[in-house]
Amino acid sequence: MADRKLRIGMLGYGTVGSGAYRMLVDNQASIQAKTGTHIEVVRIGIKDSTKPRDLSADIFTTDLDSIVNDPDIDTVVELIGGTDPACRLVETALVNGKNVVTANKEMMAKHGSRLVHLAKAKRLDLHYEAAVGGGIPLIQPLKHQLAGNDVLKMMGILNGTTNYILTEMQQEGADFAEVLAEAQAKGYAEADPTNDVDGFDTMYKISVLASIAFGRQVSISDVYREGIRRISRTDMKYADMLGYTIKLLGICEPVADRVRVRVHPTFLSKTHPLASVNGVYNGLWINGDFVGDVMFSGRGAGSDPTASAVVGDLIDVARNTAIGGPGSALPYDADMPTESIDSLKSRYYIRLRSYDRPLVLGKIATAMGEHGVSIAAMEMKTLILHEQGEIVFLTDYARESDFANAVKSLTDEVGVISVESTIRVEA
Numbered sequence: 001m002a003d004r005k006l007r008i009g010m011l012g013y014g015t016v017g018s019g020a021y022r023m024l025v026d027n028q029a030s031i032q033a034k035t036g037t038h039i040e041v042v043r044i045g046i047k048d049s050t051k052p053r054d055l056s057a058d059i060f061t062t063d064l065d066s067i068v069n070d071p072d073i074d075t076v077v078e079l080i081g082g083t084d085p086a087c088r089l090v091e092t093a094l095v096n097g098k099n100v101v102t103a104n105k106e107m108m109a110k111h112g113s114r115l116v117h118l119a120k121a122k123r124l125d126l127h128y129e130a131a132v133g134g135g136i137p138l139i140q141p142l143k144h145q146l147a148g149n150d151v152l153k154m155m156g157i158l159n160g161t162t163n164y165i166l167t168e169m170q171q172e173g174a175d176f177a178e179v180l181a182e183a184q185a186k187g188y189a190e191a192d193p194t195n196d197v198d199g200f201d202t203m204y205k206i207s208v209l210a211s212i213a214f215g216r217q218v219s220i221s222d223v224y225r226e227g228i229r230r231i232s233r234t235d236m237k238y239a240d241m242l243g244y245t246i247k248l249l250g251i252c253e254p255v256a257d258r259v260r261v262r263v264h265p266t267f268l269s270k271t272h273p274l275a276s277v278n279g280v281y282n283g284l285w286i287n288g289d290f291v292g293d294v295m296f297s298g299r300g301a302g303s304d305p306t307a308s309a310v311v312g313d314l315i316d317v318a319r320n321t322a323i324g325g326p327g328s329a330l331p332y333d334a335d336m337p338t339e340s341i342d343s344l345k346s347r348y349y350i351r352l353r354s355y356d357r358p359l360v361l362g363k364i365a366t367a368m369g370e371h372g373v374s375i376a377a378m379e380m381k382t383l384i385l386h387e388q389g390e391i392v393f394l395t396d397y398a399r400e401s402d403f404a405n406a407v408k409s410l411t412d413e414v415g416v417i418s419v420e421s422t423i424r425v426e427a
């Protein structure tokens, strides 16, 4: 029987908090056998004391400061979310000498550098495996096993809600608004879906991963971000016909001594390992200079998978505490120099409506060519209305800023009625 104890103060008892508590209780014997430590949640902070709970009322408090200031608590698990009061409470816990485990991507994306420096100065653990990819181990492998590599590119499906919506659109031939409403009815999407569908959640997560991979904090204001609201079932249909699927990707890549980080819907080749990550599943593909391609996938959210990551972090804390070793917070400085999306060289998908007249295709190709954008495949031309056509094509590699100018040149003069959609392509 172990005689060591790790006394936990938990902030939040919602989806993740209640799952982590249950896992610690259900698997207590095996966790104790593996760590030699009895990990016990002694206090839980919540907001609404009138909500019915499945635990005795004695363990709960609405005074969260009393937890982070309690000298009998060794480790604080922050599962509130957002930055206020979460960040202030985590800082106080660290200042008071407590290890911290958190699942909070927004806090880590905005204040990670400051918090990990504080943890290091105090020789404490600060773990946040659950902040990105829920139950999939991503942060520890990037920090440790893959750390000897120079990361050449990293692409992730990091938001289950948007991946569910895009998968349904693809498989059912449905439109965005229809699938979103259905996802909201099933509880897969929030009533206000902005955080997910406009790419904020993916932006927080890819900026956390990029900060670890490249060793300095990527400011979220430097992350290019586009969501999935404008993706239509027509684009899905063409993607499928051309051998692609559409995914919301967080992408980061080094550009000389900078890093470019972007979030946008992407035409992704069906042969890419991420293309088969469907529904609410998440995936991360990393290309490292020595390891080559590595792929992670699994459940990126939900009570049990996220609890698995939180409890894994607590086991790390228990083991570090047992050997009296320093914390394993990995400090990274702020202000990673970043590269704008304007210099990106990408291939693009374009769908447009044009007049169905002779020479239109040639005029479009010439207009694009004048801006340095050549057409790799002019795939379809369908009559949709009298004397109007729908043209879809993929470009060769072109610079983002040249492509933007080329799109602007697709006017009435060259026979284009409207540019309906443009989406970046990844092989």
Ligand SMILES: NC(=O)c1ccc[n+]([C@@H]2O[C@H](COP(=O)([O-])OP(=O)(O)OC[C@H]3O[C@@H](n4cnc5c(N)ncnc54)[C@H](OP(=O)(O)O)[C@@H]3O)[C@@H](O)[C@H]2O)c1
Pocket (backbone or CB within 6 Å): 011, 012, 013, 014, 015, 016, 017, 045, 046, 047, 048, 049, 051, 064, 078, 079, 080, 081, 082, 084, 085, 103, 104, 105, 130, 131, 134, 300, 301, 302, 303, 306
């Ligand atoms: N849900 C997931 O699948 C998932 C996956 C990965 C990461 N995460 C992250 O995990 C964290 C928790 O998410 P969740 O889904 O568990 O959230 P949740 O279900 O909304 O639970 C939040 C908990 O925090 C408490 N809380 C919120 N604001 C508070 C305040 N100002 N003072 C005191 N208590 C407060 C709530 O109290 P009441 O119970 O009184 O309302 C509730 O117990 C977030 O950072 C989230 O991004 C979640």
